[in-house]
Amino acid sequence: MHLSNIITLAHLRTPTLYKVSCRRSFLRVACLCCSDLSCVVVRKSDNRTTLSSLSIMFSSTRCSFLVIFPLTYLLIPPSQLATSRFAPFPVISNSGLGGCGRVCDARRQRSSPMKVVCMTPPSRSSDRNGSVVLETPLKELKKDSPVTDVDDNSTSAGGPQDVYGEDRATEDQFVTPWSVSVASGYTLLRDPHFNKGLAFSENERDAHYLRGLLPPTVIPQETQVKKMIQHVRQYQVPLQKYMAMMDLQERNERLFYKLLIEHVEELLPIVYTPTVGEACQKYGSIFMRPQGLYISLKEKGKIREVLRNWPEKNIQVIVVTDGERILGLGDLGCQGMGIPVGKLSLYTALGGVRPSACLPITIDVGTNNEKLLNDELYIGLKQRRATGQEYAELLHEFMTAVKQTYGEKVLIQFEDFANHNAFDLLEKYRSTHLVFNDDIQGTASVVLAGLVAALKLVGGNLADHRFLFLGAGEAGTGIAELIALETSKQTNAPLEEVRKNIWLVDSKGLIVSSRKDSLQHFKKPWAHEHEPVNNLLDAVNQIKPTVLIGTSGQGRTFTKEVIEAMASINKKPIILSLSNPTSQSECTAEEAYKWSQGRAIFASGSPFPPVEYDGKVFVPGQSNNAYIFPGFGLGLIMSGTIRVHDDLLLAASEALAAQVGQENFDKGLIYPPFTNIRKISAHIAANVAAKAYELGLATRLPQPKDLVKFAESCMYTPSYRTYR
Numbered sequence: 001m002h003l004s005n006i007i008t009l010a011h012l013r014t015p016t017l018y019k020v021s022c023r024r025s026f027l028r029v030a031c032l033c034c035s036d037l038s039c040v041v042v043r044k045s046d047n048r049t050t051l052s053s054l055s056i057m058f059s060s061t062r063c064s065f066l067v068i069f070p071l072t073y074l075l076i077p078p079s080q081l082a083t084s085r086f087a088p089f090p091v092i093s094n095s096g097l098g099g100c101g102r103v104c105d106a107r108r109q110r111s112s113p114m115k116v117v118c119m120t121p122p123s124r125s126s127d128r129n130g131s132v133v134l135e136t137p138l139k140e141l142k143k144d145s146p147v148t149d150v151d152d153n154s155t156s157a158g159g160p161q162d163v164y165g166e167d168r169a170t171e172d173q174f175v176t177p178w179s180v181s182v183a184s185g186y187t188l189l190r191d192p193h194f195n196k197g198l199a200f201s202e203n204e205r206d207a208h209y210l211r212g213l214l215p216p217t218v219i220p221q222e223t224q225v226k227k228m229i230q231h232v233r234q235y236q237v238p239l240q241k242y243m244a245m246m247d248l249q250e251r252n253e254r255l256f257y258k259l260l261i262e263h264v265e266e267l268l269p270i271v272y273t274p275t276v277g278e279a280c281q282k283y284g285s286i287f288m289r290p291q292g293l294y295i296s297l298k299e300k301g302k303i304r305e306v307l308r309n310w311p312e313k314n315i316q317v318i319v320v321t322d323g324e325r326i327l328g329l330g331d332l333g334c335q336g337m338g339i340p341v342g343k344l345s346l347y348t349a350l351g352g353v354r355p356s357a358c359l360p361i362t363i364d365v366g367t368n369n370e371k372l373l374n375d376e377l378y379i380g381l382k383q384r385r386a387t388g389q390e391y392a393e394l395l396h397e398f399m400t401a402v403k404q405t406y407g408e409k410v411l412i413q414f415e416d417f418a419n420h421n422a423f424d425l426l427e428k429y430r431s432t433h434l435v436f437n438d439d440i441q442g443t444a445s446v447v448l449a450g451l452v453a454a455l456k457l458v459g460g461n462l463a464d465h466r467f468l469f470l471g472a473g474e475a476g477t478g479i480a481e482l483i484a485l486e487t488s489k490q491t492n493a494p495l496e497e498v499r500k501n502i503w504l505v506d507s508k509g510l511i512v513s514s515r516k517d518s519l520q521h522f523k524k525p526w527a528h529e530h531e532p533v534n535n536l537l538d539a540v541n542q543i544k545p546t547v548l549i550g551t552s553g554q555g556r557t558f559t560k561e562v563i564e565a566m567a568s569i570n571k572k573p574i575i576l577s578l579s580n581p582t583s584q585s586e587c588t589a590e591e592a593y594k595w596s597q598g599r600a601i602f603a604s605g606s607p608f609p610p611v612e613y614d615g616k617v618f619v620p621g622q623s624n625n626a627y628i629f630p631g632f633g634l635g636l637i638m639s640g641t642i643r644v645h646d647d648l649l650l651a652a653s654e655a656l657a658a659q660v661g662q663e664n665f666d667k668g669l670i671y672p673p674f675t676n677i678r679k680i681s682a683h684i685a686a687n688v689a690a691k692a693y694e695l696g697l698a699t700r701l702p703q704p705k706d707l708v709k710f711a712e713s714c715m716y717t718p719s720y721r722t723y724r
């Protein structure tokens with residue numbers, strides 16, 4: 001077990017319950033902050049340990065921090081532990097504490113930027129349960145040696161202080177480079193989780209050894225936000241803005257999220273679609289520091305170990321890609337990492353999931369992108385994609401390892417997998433894991449919400465409309481199925497019947513029954529009786545849709561003729577051009593409004609600026625799954641939901657549609673603005689959780705009375721904490 005896995009830090013002076021991360025029933029609690037050590041063994045129940053009683057025992061010490069060691073760390077059997085109650089713990093020398101030997105003032109009550117690090121994991125072996133027990137060199141801890149034996153100033157080699165046996169090490173002995181430290185001084189300034197830059201107060205500068213490491217001025221976070229937005233705005237090129245934002249995320253996480261939340265409309269297109277697409281394309285050359293976890297074919301058989309290498313243990317959401325279909329840009333291999341990183345930034349900024357609970361993962365099984373294979377700066381495996389059994393085995397090991405490591409309730413969001421794998425993975429794991437495919441299900445949910453809102457502008461029910469899709473992949477068939485499901489619920493008509501109002505065109509033309517035998521399985525439900533039609537324009541003229549939806553990944557495919565045909569059939573044609581990024585959008589907002597003489601109700605996957613046509617300003621909506629997945633995920637997490645059911649997607653959709661106000665409709669909008677996204681996410685989360693409780697899928701009991709308030713109370717806010 002990795003050291004950071006087994007140590008939980010707690011503040012002694014807060015007499016409450018502490019959640020501890022290990023699964024053993026005995027813990028040894030020791031103070032590592034000062035040499036004035038005490039030590040107790042506590043019994044933990046229900047994964048919580050009462051520390052209130054400990055404050056009495058520690059009141060004689062001057063120290064305000066505890067480190068809790070689970071049993072495995074000390075290698076003492078429970079029987080022995082039970083009898084060695086209050087047995088002392090060997091002192092770890094101040095030098096071993098990396099500056100933590102300073103006595104902390106117990107009277108100060110606030111949070112502390114403390115961390116425990118193991119430079120490399122010690123050698124380990126698996127016990128029967130698959131958990132790992134430390135072997136050496138901690139074996140050399142003299143577990144029976146009383147604290148009173150210890151001479152704090154002793155420097156003699158192999159003395160009581162020499163708990164790691166380092167002084168006696170010779171070249172042929174293995175030594176583990178441990179370091180246990182409070183983040184302070186220079187290290188604190190370079191830790192993005194704790195760094196506050198010039199916002200460190202005078203007191204904090206004194207208490208955390210920051211004097212002289214910062215210029216003398218102290219500024220509040222609000223001023224830092226103002227400064228940073230000016231900094232980002234000075235760049236003309238979106239990719240430069242992206243890099244400035246990533247740089248900030250690496251430097252000062254809370255400032256990054258505060259900036260993103262407060263300027264969400266402006267910065268979403270930078271940290272997310274469309275700029276993130278360009279960042280993925282150029283990832284090799286802009287790559288500075290790794291973000292997220294890379295699991296390649298080289299890690300086959302070792303995925304649990306790879307997961308353990310991630311510094312955070314309490315993971316709630318994983319976004320994973322294999323990079324084969326990044327937005328509409330195709331196979332970007334390992335460089336697809338920008339997508340999970342971007343999606344998870346939105347989980348935090350838009351949905352309020354703690355950054356430390358988010359884990360971006362890229363699975364690298366190679367790439368079929370020749371350009372990348374020949375690029376010396378390519379960061380991934382330089383081989384063609386593994387497929388078939390080899391692919392399935394790696395993915396299965398990954399799915400199993402995730403559940404073993406993080407439990408049943410971790411949400412795994414599949415992102416930007418190619419069609420065949422996306423459908424197969426969702427099908428295979430939906431009954432055993434908490435999985436969600438953003439491109440199939442998230443996109444479907446956001447589009448359904450937009451359509452339900454659009455009905456207020458065009459009239460009628462879903463059943464009165466006729467839908468035509470260009471693109472019959474994940475998004476196209478996912479949206480089609482959710483529309484059919486909702487229509488069937490509203491009308492009580494069988495699913496097969498309502499599907500007949502929904503038509504799809506793929507690269508070979510309209511999907512019709514005569515093509516059924518050669519169709520991929522996910523297209524078959526849409527093969528209706530009709531003569532073959534081999535292009536979109538003819539399909540529009542023959543099917544006469546009221547709604548045209550682009551999910552083709554092909555830019556400029558809604559031509560002037562196509563839009564004009566839609567406008568000649570409908571008074572208010574609904575046109576959704578969903579492919580991302582902007583270059584792949586089926587048409588631009590300007591084209592949609594101009595070619596329909598300002599009559600189109602238009603939304604797109606990537607953002608477009610407002611358009612002036614015939615003296616009127618049209619504000620295009622953004623039909624992007626970013627409206628759904630952060631709130632949807634929050635709803636699952638806060639209710640402890642263990643499986644995703646289609647009704648949860650409908651619940652998310654319904655909640656989003658309900659957030660479109662009259663002032664939005666008046667502007668022709670079918671989505672609310674992103675400025676209110678955290679409020680919107682809280683409503684989505686509440687509706688999703690309510691449905692999960694109704695379906696018996698939620699495990700967090702009892703159900704909170706007011707789910708919207710509960711969702712809001714669960715949300716992370718990026719304001720700075722005050723350090724004691």
Ligand SMILES: O=C([O-])CC(=O)C(=O)O
Nearest residue numbers: 273327416439580624625
């Ligand atoms: O990332 C986005 O903007 C939406 C999405 O999931 C995709 O296009 O694959």
Ligand SMILES: [Mg+2]
Nearest residue numbers: 415416438439
């Ligand atoms: Mg996607």
